[in-house]
Amino acid sequence: xxxxxxxxxGYGKVQVLHGVSMEVPTGMLVTxxxxxxxxxxxxxxxxxxxxKPESGSITLGGVEIGGLPSHxxxxxxxxxxxxxxRIFPTQSxxxxxxxxxxxxxxxxxxxxxxxGDISKMFxxxxxxxxxxxxxxxxxxxxxxQMLAMARALMLQPEVLLLDEPSMGLSPKLVEEVFVVIAxxxxxxxxxxxVEQFAAAALEVADFGYVMENGRLTASGxxxxxxxxxxxxxxxxxxxx
Amino acid sequence: MQYxxxxxxxxxxxxxxxAVVAFGYQLTFATSKTLNFGQGEALALGxxxxxxxxxxxxxxxIGVGVAYLLMIxxxxxxxMLQGAVVERLGVRQAIKTKSEAGWIMATIALGIIxxxxxxxxxxxxxLKFPSPLPEAALTFGSxxxxxxxxxxxxxxxxxxxxxxxxxxxxxxxxxxxxxxxDRDAAGLMGINTGLVIAFSYALSxxxxxxxxxxxxxxxxxGVSSAAVLGLKAFAVAIIGGLSSGLGVIVGGLILGITETxxxxxxxxxxxxxxxxxLLLLVLSFxxxxxxxxxxxxxx
Numbered sequence: 001x002x003x004x005x006x007x008x009x010g011y012g013k014v015q016v017l018h019g020v021s022m023e024v025p026t027g028m029l030v031t032x033x034x035x036x037x038x039x040x041x042x043x044x045x046x047x048x049x050x051x052k053p054e055s056g057s058i059t060l061g062g063v064e065i066g067g068l069p070s071h072x073x074x075x076x077x078x079x080x081x082x083x084x085x086r087i088f089p090t091q092s093x094x095x096x097x098x099x100x101x102x103x104x105x106x107x108x109x110x111x112x113x114x115x116g117d118i119s120k121m122f123x124x125x126x127x128x129x130x131x132x133x134x135x136x137x138x139x140x141x142x143x144x145q146m147l148a149m150a151r152a153l154m155l156q157p158e159v160l161l162l163d164e165p166s167m168g169l170s171p172k173l174v175e176e177v178f179v180v181i182a183x184x185x186x187x188x189x190x191x192x193x194v195e196q197f198a199a200a201a202l203e204v205a206d207f208g209y210v211m212e213n214g215r216l217t218a219s220g221x222x223x224x225x226x227x228x229x230x231x232x233x234x235x236x237x238x239x240x
Numbered sequence: 241m242q243y244x245x246x247x248x249x250x251x252x253x254x255x256x257x258x259a260v261v262a263f264g265y266q267l268t269f270a271t272s273k274t275l276n277f278g279q280g281e282a283l284a285l286g287x288x289x290x291x292x293x294x295x296x297x298x299x300x301x302i303g304v305g306v307a308y309l310l311m312i313x314x315x316x317x318x319x320m321l322q323g324a325v326v327e328r329l330g331v332r333q334a335i336k337t338k339s340e341a342g343w344i345m346a347t348i349a350l351g352i353i354x355x356x357x358x359x360x361x362x363x364x365x366x367l368k369f370p371s372p373l374p375e376a377a378l379t380f381g382s383x384x385x386x387x388x389x390x391x392x393x394x395x396x397x398x399x400x401x402x403x404x405x406x407x408x409x410x411x412x413x414x415x416x417x418x419x420x421x422d423r424d425a426a427g428l429m430g431i432n433t434g435l436v437i438a439f440s441y442a443l444s445x446x447x448x449x450x451x452x453x454x455x456x457x458x459x460x461x462g463v464s465s466a467a468v469l470g471l472k473a474f475a476v477a478i479i480g481g482l483s484s485g486l487g488v489i490v491g492g493l494i495l496g497i498t499e500t501x502x503x504x505x506x507x508x509x510x511x512x513x514x515x516x517x518l519l520l521l522v523l524s525f526x527x528x529x530x531x532x533x534x535x536x537x538x539x
Binding site: 079091103105 | 411412414415417418420421422424425426427428429430431432433434
C-alpha cells in the first residue's frame with residue numbers, strides 16, 4: 001500500500017535520512033524502531049508532507065505522493081498521528097474528531113458515515129466519550145494521545161502513521177494504547193508505527209525495520225527481530 | 241460631569257469602529273502570525289468604493305437607504321478581493337520563506353500604493369457620504385445620539401458575531417480555527433492552510449472595508465484620516481490582546497471613550513495621547529494585552 005524508495009530528507013542543510021526504502025503492505029502493521037534521533041519521526045514527516053523530501057519516491061496505492069503538500073497527501077488517504085499529539089487545544093474533543101474527517105466532509109474523500117465513525121471512536125476510546133464537549137487542551141496527556149489517534153482514524157485512511165503513541169505516558173496508559181493498536185490491527189487497518197518502546201512495538205507488529213543514523217540497518221518479521229541478537233542488544237535491553 | 245454620559249455615548253460608536261478594524265488584525269494574526277499594516281487604507285478604500293456605489297445608485301433614482309443597503313454586499317466583496325491581493329503580493333512569499341519581517345514592509349508598501357491609487361481616483365479631499373438614516377440626533381435624557389451611531393454599534397457587533405458563528409459552527413470555520421491552533425497539524429487533516437490564510441486576509445480587509453462604510457456617513461470618506469485610524473485600531477488590538485475577541489471590543493471602547501473625554505476635558509489637540517499612553521502601559525506591564533493569553537515563543 002505504502003512504498004518508499006531511496007528516500008533522502010532533512011531540515012535545510014542538515015540531512016537526516018540517507019536513502020530509506022521500506023514497504024507497508026495492505027492490512028499489515030509495520031513498525032519502525034530505533035534510538036532517539038535515528039530519523040524515525042523525520043521519516044513520518046517526509047511521508048505526510050510536513051517536510052519536503054529531497055529525493056526518492058513515496059507511493060500510496062501506486063500513486064506518487066512524494067513532495068506533495070501535506071493537505072493533498074491527507075486527501076489521498078494518508079493519516080498521521082504526529083509526535084507530541086498536536087491536537088487542536090481550543091476546540092472540543094468532538095470538533096477535533098470532525099476535523100479529522102475534514103476531507104470527507106468537504107468532498108475530497110468519500111463521505112461515508114461520519115457520525116457513525118465518531119460513535120465508533122467513542123466506543124474504542126471511552127474516555128473521549130466522557131469528554132466529548134470538553135476543550136481538547138484540557139485533556140490529560142494520555143487522553144490527548146487517544147484523541148490524536150482517533151482524529152487520524154476519522155480520515156478512514158488507507159494508511160495510518162503513528163508517531164510514538166507511548167511517549168510520556170504512564171505504563172498503564174501505554175498498555176491501553178497498545179491494546180487499541182492491537183484492536184486496529186485485527187480490524188486490518190494498515191499502520192506504520194514508530195516507537196522507541198521497541199519491545200512492545202515488536203510484540204504487536206507483523207513486520208519491523210530498525211533505523212540508525214538515518215539508514216535502515218535491519219528488517220524482518222517482528223518475530224525474527226525479537227530474537228535477533230543485535231536488535232536485542234541495542235533495543236530490547238537483554239544482551240545476556 | 242453632566243456631559244459624561246454624552247461623552248461615553250459618543251466614544252462608543254467610534255470605539256466600535258476601532259474594534260472592527262482591530263478584529264481584522266486579529267483574523268490574520270490568528271492564522272498566520274502576520275498583520276496587514278494597510279488596514280487603514282483598506283478602510284479608506286471601502287469607504288470610497290461605498291461612496292461611488294451609493295452615489296451612482298442614488299443618481300439612478302434609488303433611495304438613499306436602499307442604495308446604502310445594496311452597496312454593503314458590493315463593498316464586502318470588494319474588501320475581500322483587496323485583502324486577497326494583499327495576501328498574494330505582500331504576505332504569501334514571506335510566510336513561505338518564514339521571513340520574520342518581509343510582510344511588514346510589504347503590507348505597508350501596499351498600503352501606500354493603495355492610498356496613492358485612491359487619491360488619484362477620488363482626489364485628496366474628504367467626500368461627504370450620503371447618510372442612509374436621518375441625521376437629526378435622537379435624545380435620551382441628556383444624551384443625544386445620531387441614528388447612524390447606533391447603526392455603527394449594531395453593524396459592528398453583527399459582523400463580529402457572524403464571523404464568530406462561522407468559526408464555531410461550520411466545518412470551514414473550524415478549519416480556520418484549527419489552522420490558528422496548529423498550522424502543521426491542520427495540514428495533516430487535509431486542510432489547505434495556505435488557502436485559509438488567504439481567506440483570513442480577505443475577511444480582514446472585508447472587516448476594514450465594512451468599518452469604512454459604517455463610519456463614513458458620520459465622518460466622511462477619504463484617505464487622509466485612514467492611516468491614523470488604522471494605527472489606532474492596531475493600538476486597540478495590542479491593548480485588547482491579539483487573540484481575544486472580547487479584548488478588541490473592550491479595547492476599542494476604552495480608546496474611543498478616552499478620546500472623547502480628553503477632547504472635551506483637556507483639548508482635542510491631545511485626544512490621541514491617552515490611548516497611546518495606555519498602549520505603552522499595556523506593552524510595559526501586560527504585553528499580551530488586557531485579555532490576551534501569554535504565549536511563549538518556542539525556539
